[in-house]
Amino acid sequence: MTTTPEAIDLLIEARWIAAVAPDVVLKNHAVAIRDGRILAVLPGSEARQRYLPDQRVTLEDHVLIPGLVNLHTHAAMSLMRGMADDLPLHDWLQKRIWPAEAAHVSAQFVYDGTRLACAEMLKGGITCFNDMYFFPEAAATAAREYGMRATLGITTLEFPTTYASDADDYLNKGLAVREKLLNQPLINFCLAPHAPYTVSDGTFERVLTLSEQLNLPIHCHIHETRQEIEDGQRQNGLAPLERLHQLGLLGPSFIGVHAVHLSEGELQLLAETGSSIAHCPTSNLKLASGFAPVARMRQLGINVGLGTDGAASNNRLDLFGEMRLAALLAKGSTGDASVLPANEVLRMATLNGAIALGLGDEIGSITPGKAADLCAVSLGAIESKPCFDPVSHLVHVAGRECVTHVWVAGKCCVDHKTLHPADQNDLESTIALWQNRLEVRWEA
Ligand SMILES: CSC[C@H]1O[C@@H](n2cnc3c(O)ncnc32)[C@H](O)[C@@H]1O
Ligand SMILES: [Zn+2]
Numbered sequence: 001m002t003t004t005p006e007a008i009d010l011l012i013e014a015r016w017i018a019a020v021a022p023d024v025v026l027k028n029h030a031v032a033i034r035d036g037r038i039l040a041v042l043p044g045s046e047a048r049q050r051y052l053p054d055q056r057v058t059l060e061d062h063v064l065i066p067g068l069v070n071l072h073t074h075a076a077m078s079l080m081r082g083m084a085d086d087l088p089l090h091d092w093l094q095k096r097i098w099p100a101e102a103a104h105v106s107a108q109f110v111y112d113g114t115r116l117a118c119a120e121m122l123k124g125g126i127t128c129f130n131d132m133y134f135f136p137e138a139a140a141t142a143a144r145e146y147g148m149r150a151t152l153g154i155t156t157l158e159f160p161t162t163y164a165s166d167a168d169d170y171l172n173k174g175l176a177v178r179e180k181l182l183n184q185p186l187i188n189f190c191l192a193p194h195a196p197y198t199v200s201d202g203t204f205e206r207v208l209t210l211s212e213q214l215n216l217p218i219h220c221h222i223h224e225t226r227q228e229i230e231d232g233q234r235q236n237g238l239a240p241l242e243r244l245h246q247l248g249l250l251g252p253s254f255i256g257v258h259a260v261h262l263s264e265g266e267l268q269l270l271a272e273t274g275s276s277i278a279h280c281p282t283s284n285l286k287l288a289s290g291f292a293p294v295a296r297m298r299q300l301g302i303n304v305g306l307g308t309d310g311a312a313s314n315n316r317l318d319l320f321g322e323m324r325l326a327a328l329l330a331k332g333s334t335g336d337a338s339v340l341p342a343n344e345v346l347r348m349a350t351l352n353g354a355i356a357l358g359l360g361d362e363i364g365s366i367t368p369g370k371a372a373d374l375c376a377v378s379l380g381a382i383e384s385k386p387c388f389d390p391v392s393h394l395v396h397v398a399g400r401e402c403v404t405h406v407w408v409a410g411k412c413c414v415d416h417k418t419l420h421p422a423d424q425n426d427l428e429s430t431i432a433l434w435q436n437r438l439e440v441r442w443e444a
Contacts, residue, residue, distance in 0.1 A: 003050075008034045010410060011053035013044045014064040014376065016390045020351050021365035023343055025390060031064065033372045036409035040368055057405065061380030063390040065346065066365050067127025067149075067373035067408065068319040069353030072219070072257045072278035072307025074133045075142075076105075076113030078120065079434045080312035089225050089287045097312060101134075104438060105162050110135040112430050114142035119419055119427060120317045122146060124400030125375035127408045130255070130278070130307070130357055132192040132219055134163035137177045140187050145421070147413045149373065151357050153192025153219055154178060156207065158200055167203040171210070178214075186409065188357065190255070195221040196240035197228055204247045217253045217358055219278075220244070223266075224258040225289045241266050250275045255356045257307065258283075259297075260290045267293065271300040276356035279348070281325045282316070283309030295330045295339040305353030319349050320400045327395050342395040376405040 010033040017026040019041065030047035032039040042050070077097075084096035110133060121129060131139055132153035143150040154174025156167050164170040178189040191207045193199040199207075199220075211218050223229060223241055232240040241262070244250060250273035257278040259270070270277065279292050297304050306326060308317045323345045330340040354364030363373045377398050379387050384402070387393050406414035413420055 005052035006050060008032050008039060008051045008053050010055045010057070010372075010407075011047055011051055012057045012059065012064060012374065012376075013047065014059040014062050016063040017041065017366055018063055018065045018346060018391050018394070019366040020066050020347055021367050023347070025063075031366060031372070031374065033407075033410045036372055036411065038366060038368050038370050038372050041366060057376075059376050059378075059405070062376045062378050062404065063394065064366065065125070065375050065377060065394065066350040067363065067375050067406065068125045068349050069305060069357070069364060070121060070126045070129040070308055070317065070319060071255065071305035071353040071356055072280055072309060073117070073129050073131055073317060074310030074312075075117035075121075075129060075131050075139060075317075076110040076133050077310030077312040078117040078317065079109065079113040079431065079438065080310070081315045083312060083438060085286075085315075087287070089289055090227060092287060092313065100438065102162065104434075105134055107135045107138040109434070111138040111142050112434060114139040115145065115427055116431055117311065117317055118142055118146040118148050120311075122148060122406050122413050122419060123403065123417070124318050124320060125377065125403040125406055126317070126319055127373040127375065127406060127413075128353070128357075128359070128363060130190065130219060130353070132194070134161060136174060136189075137180070140177070140181055140184065143187065144184065147186070147408050147411050147420070149186040149363070149408055151188040151190050151217070151359075152177075154189055154210075154216070155192045155194065156203055157194050157198050158203065159198070167200065168206075171203075171206060175210070188359070190217040190219045190357070192219045195224075195228070196232055196243060201243075201247060204244065204249060208248055211253050215358075217255055217356065218249060219255045220249075220257065222256040222259055223261050224284070226261055229261055239266070241269065245269060245273070252276075253358070255305075257309075258289065258292065260284050260292050262293060267296055267300055267302070270297070271302050274303075276303040276305060276352070278307040278353075278356070279304050279322075279326060280307040280309040280314075281322060281329055283313040285325075286315075287313055291329050291333060293333075294326060295334045295336070298340070298344065303352050303355055304348055305356050306349045318400050320394075320398060323349050323395045342389070342392045345395045346391055372407055372410040374405075374407045375403055377402045378404050
């Protein structure tokens, strides 16, 4: 019996599909996509009979994976890449970054910096980023131009900046942008109090109320350095994480960024409250903050995703680099080679990030019904051969330069390593202008 083939928008056939959920690698399978969603994942031979696609992409030596989710970044800081190296966090922030932000950050800065970040992230297979920065409307415009999915921070600090005058002003401005962009399908929001050392108890209480009223995640730097903890203990009589717990912030909506220095009791607290962690290993090492106890976090069942942090502290927005570093750090620091196997690291860079953002039913795995946020990674080059296990190769062999195609909600954003829209000329000249402005001689 012959049946009429079903019309679909796109059929992607790949040598391997690493679905993440379920945790399987399918060989010679295809993903059928309609209206931006994954309709089916099935053997390639069956797909060719069953579907009549508008467009067909064949990935002969690739592994198709879910689009990567960058669980913590400051996208517009890409304009400050390499501007303040070789400093510990507090000097970096207070002597270099905050003065530079006071001098330069504007809506235009955020728009241009976020465009640069989107270009870099998309080319490296990142389809969704969780941003914490100023002027979120400008960041949204940039993300939309690139067709990228973003969760934008409704950021809060106590001190004035070029963006807002006080904590309430930050929150009110962020909330107004959220209201304005409610109908944007790829744009979501979260509350983003900067850190316990820059946000008061009263502001955290307002953040919690808003999170509960609007069902938004809360995204906050926490326990990044020993100094932060010692200062917090001196000023408040308790460690910053405990302070946030007493204020009621920890819970399934909470995303703690960094979480480098934690006692066993604090790890248990994160696990019991169902909090998530954004692990940013490169930034933590480069600022000499240390490294998070990720193996223990995973053992306790804490949901851990991966973040790049901003390009001023990383200096790349490269989740392939973070995946490899996360795996090696966990093994090296525990002396246990079995911790963080590649499938778990890939899950951290995809589904765990999605879950932390409350998007676990929408993105993070190649599962029918989810949005078609996908990334094709070529393993055909000589330096990738032989390949016994494509997921191992994703973490330990491949790099972002192996990404050839990226789709967000079924729309192609990177095609044969080329960005859509390919407005690189305008972007490059814009970055050159910013470099001139930012080029200030800093005293040693
Ligand atoms: C309120 S907007 C975000 C704010 O955070 C600063 N920032 C960038 N990286 C870090 C980090 O690793 N720890 C703490 N703060 C960081 C950024 O410069 C903005 O001022
Ligand atoms: Zn950060």
